[in-house]
Amino acid sequence: MQKFLFELNRDEEFQARYAEDRRGALVNFDLTAEEQQALIEPDIGLLFHLGVNGQILMHFAALHSIEWQDYLQRMRDGLAVHGPVREGVYAVTGYEGVDAHSTRLGQTSDIEEGA
């Protein structure tokens, strides 16, 4: 699954093929039905839960014009709905969030809301 996203992130031609036919772009990859569906939606939260590295997922989200804060929220929602990351080591640490953190540091952060 990460291999598919790796190829997609680095190849504009592949991105064009994916834009035309999402399911078709997946045929050469060894994926479960759940993984395929998560990639086609795309369900960012489920993908994160399934173990896709955030550095890879980040560009997949950008490809779908998902704004940064929305991308982070979808990951959080994914964990809330599906539970902790199924594979890999990532554990959420209870971060207060960028807004509260910036305020505490005396910074204002001008975050656009929503996607």
Add this chain to the structure above:
Amino acid sequence: MQKFLFELNRDEEFQARYAEDRRGALVNFDLTAEEQQALIEPDIGLLFHLGVNGQILMHFAALHSIEWQDYLQRMRDGLAVHGPVREGVYAVTGYEGVDAHSTRLGQTSDIEEGA
């Protein structure tokens, strides 16, 4: 040029595309007109002269059903017609040939003639 052959040698799907449309398969590679033409023919001797590594060229020849001895002969002919390998280090050493060599060792070698 070697990158194209590397991709072609290891990817059956790419081989199928190349079989259908040789020129189309080359579009994503940074090639001179001479290189393109040599790949489309394919001109094994010219490719060797242009610096394609024999280990890579060997499978490209096999893809075109060129027999082993014919493949070797085409490389020799390429050097005779075009001169020494243009890039890279390869220098011919004046080998007596497999048949003569085998005979000298008391082995018979049952080589099929021609392509």
Add this chain to the structure above:
Amino acid sequence: MPLVFAGVCSHAPGIVGRADQADTAAKNRLYEAFEGLRHRLEASKPDALIVVAAEHFANFFMNNMPSFAMGMADYYEGPIENPEWLGIPKTRIPGNRSLSERLIQKVMETADVSYAEEWKFDHGIMVPLHFLTPNYDLPIIPTNINCQGPPLTPLHRAWAFGQALREAADSVPERVALIGTGGISHWPATPDSGKINESWDRQFLDEWSRCDKAAMLSYADTQSYLDAGQGAFEIRTFMTVSAATEGAPGIVHFYEPIPIFAVGCTIGTIDLEAPPLRSTN
């Protein structure tokens, strides 16, 4: 000739891509520090710049994941990411194949590297270059350390790589500059993105500025992960610079946590002219 410049900096994509969302004053302080770093680099009159990076699955994947990689081409491309997302347009970046080859052969005496004739730079290299060589007129020698996909490069091998890079840089006639780029504590591209462990960062930077090899080599990835996030694995890039300049003091010109940039933003240089530090090992 002897290395002419060594420094470190952050590379988080938000530094450029989310600049409009940041506190203006904090952003300006960081950008000024980058400007200062550029002036110092330019003053060293380099012929080429080695960038020790920690890329994020842009060129190197688990099908062939090198501990160390070095570029060996006359030009590269970047950014691999969407240019609007990163805020940096696509461009061609000059390399120097001949210099790369000579450096690689020398490095290979003691460290084992993958060489790469193609390389599409991701934000890990593009963000530093955007500030340090905005006209893309300085040949770049990209290098990479695996800080992403376990098993990661061991810290003591990153140290050996830094020593090898220094010997290589000193062995060529060109004036070579070196920059390491990575986060210290951070949780990039996770739900905890923005979190920064400032005291952890300040301790690491203190050790880095004193070139305290023993202290830096004692970080275990499992503990770093708990204290400082998976982004902290990138301390390897800072340590490589320390190893390349062993005994020389580091100067932290700028450090400030900027949550919307998702990292404690850092700018530092090594004082190559200073008398050697007393060994702390």
Add this chain to the structure above:
Amino acid sequence: MPLVFAGVCSHAPGIVGRADQADTAAKNRLYEAFEGLRHRLEASKPDALIVVAAEHFANFFMNNMPSFAMGMADYYEGPIENPEWLGIPKTRIPGNRSLSERLIQKVMETADVSYAEEWKFDHGIMVPLHFLTPNYDLPIIPTNINCQGPPLTPLHRAWAFGQALREAADSVPERVALIGTGGISHWPATPDSGKINESWDRQFLDEWSRCDKAAMLSYADTQSYLDAGQGAFEIRTFMTVSAATEGAPGIVHFYEPIPIFAVGCTIGTIDLEAPPLRSTN
């Protein structure tokens, strides 16, 4: 537990693919020697077999060319070549990801390797397996040394890699076997294919059988190329086995030039039970 088996063999594609063109008696002698090697390997009751290979641009190319690579998957595929051309049908070869990971982490202590979760074996691994594990029932740990695309892996680093492999093999509970596979002198896939420098081969094999480290490390690629062809760069695989079994004598069970196979065909094992050789270094 301590390494249970170590050996070397040739892997030229003609050994299987052009078997029908060879002198029958010569071919039979070689095939019997392979059979003997298989019996010795099986008698060591291995849980896994590390193959030290020198592949030919099948998985690793100049866009990311590792000095050393190690497979880290539960299965592999091969041959990558046309099965009719090679005379070996396509199949799935078992690996052992867990064992690979443990070996790789140990090797990484002293040598820097690229790990690979995918690997399509070429003739460099398939020809040995065709003879040694014809049922593909022994888990394989593929490893690769860059003997193809310059800058090549330095010989002394191949030695370090062999030592690292041995430490790693000894550190796991599994019974690990090791085989190095490469040509000695040969000019594969060139107009001089078939040429063999028998006296050069016999001298190298003499040094190999005495584990003469100094002699083996003194081969310079430029001279080897002139005397023994570009195929001779693959002596790194034999030397890696020597390094992994330093001080133990090697036994050459078979050596015979067979021009239609394009290599001096070689089968050897290390006598792991023998008293250590007096150091020749």
